[in-house]
Amino acid sequence: MTDWITTPLDPRIVRGALDLERTAHGVLPHRLPAWARKQFPDAYLRMVEAQPSGVRLAFRTRATAVELDVLPTKTVYQGAPAQPDGVYELLVDGRPSGRASVSGGNVHTVDMATGATVTRPGPTDTVRFTDLADGAKDVEIWLPQTEITELIALRTDAPVEPAPDRGRRVWLHHGSSISHGSTAGSPTTTWPALAAARGGVELINLGLGGNALLDPFTARAMRDTPADLISLKIGINLVNADLMRLRGFSPAVHGFLDTLREGHPTTPLLVVSPILCPLHEDTPGPTAPDFDAPELRFRALGDPSDRSGGRLTLRVIRDELSRITGQRAADDPNLHYLDGRSLYGEADFRQLPLPDRLHPDAAGHRRIGERFAERAFGAGGPFAVGGG
Structure with missing residues (x-):
């Protein structure tokens, strides 16, 4: 049985977000800060700024297995073709090393004719990446760019530390x-x-x-x-x-x-x-x-x-x-x-x-x-x- 280590999800690990909101489930990455979110009444902007385009988890580890519990909110547009589940992408030392999706989560339906919306709550789910090569490596998990994603827990089978500063601009x-x-x-x-x-x-x-x-x-x-x-x-x-x-x-x-x-x-x-x-x-x-x-x-x-x-x-x-x-x-x-x-x-x-x-x-x-x-x-x- 795997001895899992849970690592806090905080700004040392979560990159590309301007704010991490503590929720009843975990943390919700935002791409606009809390004070800015108070200054607009637009529901669509509230949705898209919480969709984590460019947001990723970045850490260094020897782990060979990684699990990420998430609560996604998937958007469905009435009258438009159904969209596939969002993609979580794994990079190891900068190289594409896996993809995964989850079927759980909330469903946010938008009527494109009237603008009316309704959200149906759903369960959390788990993204899994296994059989990673042993040895120290830089790992990134990029979140789906069009699904609001609450991060619940990050588990690995070896300790995690924040990705080192590579001096990149x-x-x-x-x-x-x-x-x-x-x-x-x-x-x-x-x-x-x-x-x-x-x-x-x-x-x-x-x-x-x-x-x-x-x-x-x-x-x-x-x-x-x-x-x-x-x-x-x-x-x-x-x-x-x-x-x-x-x-x-x-x-x-x-x-x-x-x-x-x-x-x-x-x-x-x-x-x-x-x-x-x-x-x-x-x-x-x-x-x-x-x-x-x-x-x-x-x-x-x-x-x-x-x-x-x-x-x-x-x-x-x-x-x-x-x-x-x-x-x-x-x-x-x-x-x-x-x-x-x-x-x-x-x-x-x-x-x-x-x-x-x-x-x-x-x-x-x-x-x-x-x-x-x-x-x-x-x-x-x-x-x-x-x-x-």
């Missing part, structure tokens, strides 16, 4: 559902996770599905988070939500950047505009599900002729982000701009179209991650070692 990234990885194949194959692995950096992923709306509390949370590199990918959800006009957008971008610079005055800061999305290149939002389509797809409800009144489209946003960063770079040499179409453009759309008209598939994530790593972390890039 910390990359803090903020974006919307594409950065969140809502359509990626697994937590380590979201495009930010792929880029982080290639860049040799520690990722804090504040990709928030349905958001990245220039919220001041997100800017303050990023301001207060230690980081060596920062990127900000904004645009698509401002169009999807039809949230503001050009008059409000421009000062909001300045304000977000001003807040970041309060805490990170000289940190390399990369502003990334939206990838190509033909649905909204020249057509404003809002965006809605296309219930007449046989599969989940989205459609634009705006009128292209409204651009003259300040309605935002992706072309308008790219032009304005380029202008703003160019203007500010005269006094801020560590501020950089990247056109998102260099990560995924017209040729990519022809080869790897967006299945629902908004989001790339797993292959699209890989391409975006590889391109970002090349342009940001590669020689001459703003995140290159020693500076671009």
